[in-house]
Amino acid sequence: MDRPTARAATRRVPSHDPLLREILDGLRAEQPTLPCKLFYDEHGSQLYEQITALDEYYPYRAEVEILERHGPAIARALGEGALVVEYGSGSSVKTRLLLDCLPDCAGYVPIDISGEHLARAARSIAEHYPGLHVEHLCADFTEPVRLPAHFAVQRRRVAFFPGSTIGNFDPPAATRLLRNIRDLVGAGGRLLVGVDIPKDRATLERAYDDPHGVTARFNRNILTHINRLFGADLDPESFAHEAIWNAQHSRVEMHLRCIRDHDATLAGERIAFSRGQSIWTESSHKYSPERFQEICAAADFAAETVWFDDRERYSLHLMRAV
Numbered sequence: 001m002d003r004p005t006a007r008a009a010t011r012r013v014p015s016h017d018p019l020l021r022e023i024l025d026g027l028r029a030e031q032p033t034l035p036c037k038l039f040y041d042e043h044g045s046q047l048y049e050q051i052t053a054l055d056e057y058y059p060y061r062a063e064v065e066i067l068e069r070h071g072p073a074i075a076r077a078l079g080e081g082a083l084v085v086e087y088g089s090g091s092s093v094k095t096r097l098l099l100d101c102l103p104d105c106a107g108y109v110p111i112d113i114s115g116e117h118l119a120r121a122a123r124s125i126a127e128h129y130p131g132l133h134v135e136h137l138c139a140d141f142t143e144p145v146r147l148p149a150h151f152a153v154q155r156r157r158v159a160f161f162p163g164s165t166i167g168n169f170d171p172p173a174a175t176r177l178l179r180n181i182r183d184l185v186g187a188g189g190r191l192l193v194g195v196d197i198p199k200d201r202a203t204l205e206r207a208y209d210d211p212h213g214v215t216a217r218f219n220r221n222i223l224t225h226i227n228r229l230f231g232a233d234l235d236p237e238s239f240a241h242e243a244i245w246n247a248q249h250s251r252v253e254m255h256l257r258c259i260r261d262h263d264a265t266l267a268g269e270r271i272a273f274s275r276g277q278s279i280w281t282e283s284s285h286k287y288s289p290e291r292f293q294e295i296c297a298a299a300d301f302a303a304e305t306v307w308f309d310d311r312e313r314y315s316l317h318l319m320r321a322v
Contacts, residue, residue: 019035019229020229020230020267022035023035023038023226023230023266024266024267024269027266027271027279031278031280032273032277032278032279032280033279033280033281034222034226034279034280034281036168036222036281036282036283037113037140037142038222038225038226039218039219039221039222039225039281039282040112040113040114040117041114041221041225041228042114042116042117043221043224043225044114044218044221044222044225045114045117046117047214047217047218047221048218050214051210051214051215051218054210054212054214056206056207056210056211057207057210058203058207058313058314059163059164059194059196059207059313059314060163061309062309062311062313062314063094063162063163063164063194063309063314063316064093064094064097065309065310066307066308066309066314066316067094067097067098067316068097069307070307070316071097071098071100071101072101073305073307074098074101074192074307074316074318075098075101075102077190077304077305077318078102078158078190078192078318079156080104081104081105081106081156082102082105082106082156082157082158082190083105083106083107083108083109083151083154083156083157083158084098084099084102084105084107084108084109084158084160085108085109085111085145085147085157085158085159085160085184085185086108086109086110086111086159086160086161086162087111087141087159087160087161087165087181088111088112088141088161088162088163088165089110089111089112089118089121089122089136092110092121092122092124092125094162094163095108095110095125095160095162096125096128098160098192099125099129099132105132106133106151106154106156107132107133107134107135107150107151107154108125108129108132108133108134108135109134109135109136109137109147109148109151110122110125110134110136110137111136111137111138111139111141111145112136112138112139112141113138113139113140113141114138115138118136118138119136119138121136122134122135122136133150135148135150135151141177142169142177143180144180144183144184145180145184147184155186156188156189157184157185157186157189157190158185158189158190158191158192159181159184159185159189159190159191159192159193160192160193161181161191161192161193161194162192162193162194162316163194164194164195164196164284164314165194166178166193166194166195167195167196167251167283167284167285167286167287168282168283168284168285169283169285170251170283170285171285171295174285174295175295175298175299176299178191178295178296178298178299178301179299179300181299182299182300182301182321185321186321187321187322188320188321189320189321190304190318190319190320190321191296191301191317191318191319191320191321192316192317192318192319193316193317193319194314194315194316194317195287195289195292195314195315195316195317196284196286196287196313196314196315197286197287197288197289197312197313197314197315198250198286198287198288199286199313201245201247204245204252204286205243205244205245205252207252208243208252208254208284209241209242209243215241215243215254216240216241219241219254219256219281219282220236220237220239220241220256221236222256222281223235223236223239223256224236226266230266230267232264232265232266232267233264233265234264234266234271235262235264238258238259238260238262238273239256239257239258239259239262239279240256240257240259241254241255241256241257242254242255242256242257242278243255249285250285250286250287251283251284251285251286252283252284252286253280253282253283253284254280254281254282254283254284255278255279255280255281256278256279256281257276257277257278258273258274258275258276258277258278258279259275260275261273261274261275289306289315289317292315292317293317296317296319300321300322301319301320301321301322302319302320302321302322303317303318303319304318304319304320305317305318306318
């Protein structure tokens, strides 16, 4: 298929805006891409919460099941007085399951890119646990993170990374992110991370292309988010949602497939899409426990324990920084 073409118009791309440059570089590629972190504006975060309630989306229920069943064992393994730093905190339902088992927690720092959603979730946690020191951090956690000053001296740290979000990164990128997390928790620190397991195509594709169309709205919202951020005129209705299981690379790929020729303007450039082209918006890699532990080892994490849901569809790993 033809790649999107970009040609200069009247306004130059601001050199100081790395996100905009990342978007434009992705759309100019032979296989156009968009960074999946752009899913999570306020509306996208709300749509994701709807996805987690769908029967077809098994990862959410499987991880909740693990935390409910094994919470006390997880708490014993984490020990007393640790600071919990959550990567990609959503509605914090799973966080409460963890914090309920950690009454002596030293504090809680949720990190997310969606500021309004994050602040609301952090307030809810602070109200529910009045003795817990909560400070939220609105940041792109794919980059190195600096903790709020109050917690900088806290040495016992646990990174909580639920939701199989680590699967959005290919193995090299996952290793880079895990190294950043390892630097944050320090030697002896812990990582509690949810990982989805490979399974049959039908189950996987239903989970990412539900019959209710919620995931389709979630996917197309990435274009609406870009329009709002940068005054673009991408037309979400010119694209159809697709979810494809790529068995060779053990990942579900989400695409936006152009259903008619479409020209859009972004930061002074015209971007031309041909009918049938796709924008690759997300990968969700599925890892066996052994393969995921290999990736963690490359980032200086050693495996301690892995828990599974009753049907062994999903895994929750406890890793120790070495």
